[in-house]
Amino acid sequence: xxxxxxxxxxxxxxxxxxxxxxxxxxxxxxxxxxxxxxxxxxxxxxxxxxxxxxxxxxxxxxxxxxxxxxxxxxxxxxxxxxxxxxxxxxxxxxxxxxxxxxxxxxxxxxxxxxxxxxxxxxxxxxxxxxxxxxxxxxxxxxxxxxxxxxxxxxxxxxxxxxxxxxxxxxxxxxxxxxxxxxxxxxxxxxxxxxxxxxxxxxxxxxxxxxxxxxxxxxxxxxxxxxxxxxxxxxxxxxxxx
Amino acid sequence: xxxxxxxxxxxxxxxxxxxxxxxxxxxxxxxxxxxxxxxxxxxxxxxxxxxxxxxxxxxxxxxxxxxxxxxxxxxxxxxxxxxxxxxxxxxxxxxxxxxxxxxxxxxxxxxxxxxxxxxxxxxxxxxxxxxxxxxxxxxxxxxxxxxxxxxxxxxxxxxxxxxxxxxxxxxxxxxxxxxxxxxxxxxxxxxxxxxxxxxxxxxxxxxxxxxxxxxxxxxxxxxxxxxxxxxxxxxxxxxxx
DNA sequence: GATTTTCGTATTGTCGGACAACCGGAATTT
DNA sequence: AAATTCCGGTTGTCCGACAATACGAAAATC
Numbered sequence: 001x002x003x004x005x006x007x008x009x010x011x012x013x014x015x016x017x018x019x020x021x022x023x024x025x026x027x028x029x030x031x032x033x034x035x036x037x038x039x040x041x042x043x044x045x046x047x048x049x050x051x052x053x054x055x056x057x058x059x060x061x062x063x064x065x066x067x068x069x070x071x072x073x074x075x076x077x078x079x080x081x082x083x084x085x086x087x088x089x090x091x092x093x094x095x096x097x098x099x100x101x102x103x104x105x106x107x108x109x110x111x112x113x114x115x116x117x118x119x120x121x122x123x124x125x126x127x128x129x130x131x132x133x134x135x136x137x138x139x140x141x142x143x144x145x146x147x148x149x150x151x152x153x154x155x156x157x158x159x160x161x162x163x164x165x166x167x168x169x170x171x172x173x174x175x176x177x178x179x180x181x182x183x184x185x186x187x188x189x190x191x192x193x194x195x196x197x198x199x200x201x202x203x204x205x206x207x208x209x210x211x212x213x214x215x216x217x218x219x220x221x222x223x224x225x226x227x228x229x230x231x232x233x234x235x236x237x238x239x240x241x
Numbered sequence: 242x243x244x245x246x247x248x249x250x251x252x253x254x255x256x257x258x259x260x261x262x263x264x265x266x267x268x269x270x271x272x273x274x275x276x277x278x279x280x281x282x283x284x285x286x287x288x289x290x291x292x293x294x295x296x297x298x299x300x301x302x303x304x305x306x307x308x309x310x311x312x313x314x315x316x317x318x319x320x321x322x323x324x325x326x327x328x329x330x331x332x333x334x335x336x337x338x339x340x341x342x343x344x345x346x347x348x349x350x351x352x353x354x355x356x357x358x359x360x361x362x363x364x365x366x367x368x369x370x371x372x373x374x375x376x377x378x379x380x381x382x383x384x385x386x387x388x389x390x391x392x393x394x395x396x397x398x399x400x401x402x403x404x405x406x407x408x409x410x411x412x413x414x415x416x417x418x419x420x421x422x423x424x425x426x427x428x429x430x431x432x433x434x435x436x437x438x439x440x441x442x443x444x445x446x447x448x449x450x451x452x453x454x455x456x457x458x459x460x461x462x463x464x465x466x467x468x469x470x471x472x473x474x475x476x477x478x479x480x481x482x
Numbered sequence: 483g484a485t486t487t488t489c490g491t492a493t494t495g496t497c498g499g500a501c502a503a504c505c506g507g508a509a510t511t512t
Numbered sequence: 513a514a515a516t517t518c519c520g521g522t523t524g525t526c527c528g529a530c531a532a533t534a535c536g537a538a539a540a541t542c
Contacts, residue, residue: 010503012524014299026335038493049526051292054495058255058296062303064332073493079332087332088410091305091325094267097406105407108353116349165338166346166418169329170411177407253495279522290497295524314522 013048017056020046025065025076036066036074081165085172092177093241099230100237102177107223110155113171114203114219115212117158125161126207132157133200136193144186147193151186151226152179154200177241178226185226188233195225254289258297261287266306266317277307277315322406326413333418334482341478343418344468348461351396354412355444355460356453358399366402367448373398374441377434385427388434392427392467393420395441418482419467426467429474436466 024030037045042053057074060066064079064087092102121129136150152175159171186192199222206215230237265271278286283294298315301307305320305328333343362370377391393416400412427433440463447456471478 010524014524040493050494051295051527052525054292055295055299055524058299059303062300065335078336080336084329084332084336088325088329091320091328092407092410094306095319095321095325095406101405101407104357104405105411108357108408109350109411112349112353116345164342164345165336166333166342166415167349169333170346170350170414173411174407255495281522290499291523292498293496296495 013046014052014055014059017042017046017048017053018059021056021060022063022065025078030076032076032078034076036076038073081169081172084169085176088169088173089176092173096240097177098238098240099181099235102174102181102241103223103227103230103237106174106178107220107227109171109174110223111216111220113158113162113167114206115216116162116167118207118210118212118215120163121158121161121207125157126204128157129154129200129204129207133197133204136197136200139193141193144183147186147196148179148182151182151196154203181235181241182226184235185229185233188235189229192229196222199225254287255293255296255300258283258287258289258294259300262297262301263304263306266319271317273317273319275317277317279314322410322413325410326417329410329414330417333414337481338418339479339481340422340471340476343415343422343482344464344471344478347415347419348464348468350412350415351464352457352461354399354403354408355447355456357403357408359448359451359453359456361404362399362402362448366398367445369398370395370441370445370448374438374445377438377441380434382434385424388427388437389420389423391434392423392437395444422476422482423467425476426470426474429476430470433470437463440466 021030021036030036036042036057039050039053039057042057043050046053057066061074064083065076066074067077068074132150132153136147136154139146139150155171155175155178159168159175162168162171199218202218203215203222206218262271262277271277277283277298280291280294280298283298284291287294298307302315305324306317307315308318309315373391373394377388377395380387380391396412396416396419400409400416403409403412440459443459444456444463447459
């Protein structure tokens with residue numbers, strides 16, 4: 001019997017609202033920065049009640065497609081890499097990934113990123129890296145927070161300098177995760193600051209020289225070094241983040 | 242004047258509902274698979290109306306923390322890598338990233354992943370890779386869909402075999418994005434299937450031998466080859482996905 | 483005339499109640 | 513025992529309402 005009726009999926013109205021608005025954002029008819037109509041107007045346009053519209057708006061909100069502007073009105077915003085990264089790392093945390101998984105990923109991906117960085121970082125990017133390193137040097141040896149911040153910021157600037165939003169988002173979500181775990185490591189590893197700083201120095205040199213191979217090698221060493229800090233600090237790599 | 246009052250953030254009740262439930266999921270007091278109370282019960286417990294509760298539920302729903310079960314009831318589910326990947330790649334699409342960005346990322350990250358795969362894939366994983374390749378071989382030369390599917394599935398299995406959820410999610414979101422773009426390339430590149438298949442063969446050999454270096458090299462070649470297909474197909478790499 | 487104050491209005495956040503549609507399971511029939 | 517019917521619980525949607533807030537314009541002040 002071929003003339004059976006289709007499953008007839010009924011889709012809740014709030015989902016339709018969500019998809020309708022989402023579609024108009026993706027196809028560009030609602031441009032970035034434009035204000036969304038008020039809830040009341042949306043009710044009229046969609047022919048549903050405010051409760052329903054509001055449920056749809058909550059979906060858009062969580063997706064990151066709209067944010068609250070002045071006067072509480074919503075406006076359109078395409079999610080940027082930072083949002084993607086934040087959402088991803090949050091999900092990871094919920095999923096209970098281990099330190100080992102994060103570090104393994106770092107060790108695999110960042111050397112490759114460093115290679116690319118050697119060919120792609122601008123003079124300005126490199127200057128910023130130097131600034132980050134200088135700030136790290138200036139910080140007190142016992143200032144663990146500054147050490148963590150310096151290490152993470154260095155990664156951040158490299159990711160940003162790659163001029164690639166996909167890579168940026170992926171690396172940023174890693175950066176968010178290592179920030180937390182580095183804190184544990186550094187407090188328990190005495191000369192962490194010096195080792196980090198000297199690795200950064202070598203990396204900057206490689207970037208300046210445009211030396212891909214050296215950049216990749218030093219990044220690998222740098223990360224390996226950070227990871228080794230776990231043993232020193234006595235942290236179990238299989239612990240959940 | 243230092244004693245000014247701070248902005249005094251008042252957060253909407255629906256956000257509190259969201260955070261409250263989210264917290265109980267993350268801290269484990271609501272376990273994976275458990276059913277959420279009904280909307281009515283939540284109203285009683287939180288002391289708010291259903292409209293409010295429902296807005297909170299929509300947030301949880303979009304975050305991927307809860308899904309609908311039988312009888313429409315919600316149950317708890319920790320987002321897995323596929324969800325993270327899907328969400329991320331969707332956001333990327335909205336952000337209007339270019340093919341070039343995706344391919345650059347592929348070219349940077351996948352060779353590193355292949356190296357790891359050489360040391361980590363189980364015999365079972367490799368058997369599956371062989372199966373994927375066999376299916377690709379069996380497909381007709383003109384069956385572009387099968388070719389795309391074969392190429393993407395090969396990537397998928399590698400990612401899954403790495404035994405690392407973070408890497409899996411990141412690579413999966415890349416896989417989702419290349420699927421679409423590969424379709425364009427392959428239709429316009431005659432011997433794409435053969436080249437893909439032979440690259441897969443070399444990769445499998447390297448994986449079996451546990452030869453990291455060779456695996457990385459062939460993966461780099463493989464991706465480079467796919468990318469070159471763009472020229473042949475006449476696709477502009479700077480086009481948005 | 484420029485600045486401050488006041489005030490009205492639009493919008494959001496929340497409420498309470500209402501009803502149809504739907505699902506699952508119990509009660510009933512066959 | 514199997515199929516059918518029925519019923520209560522739950523969701524999806526609607527309506528109407530109100531307080532709180534934020535904005536912009538009108539009014540008052542200097």
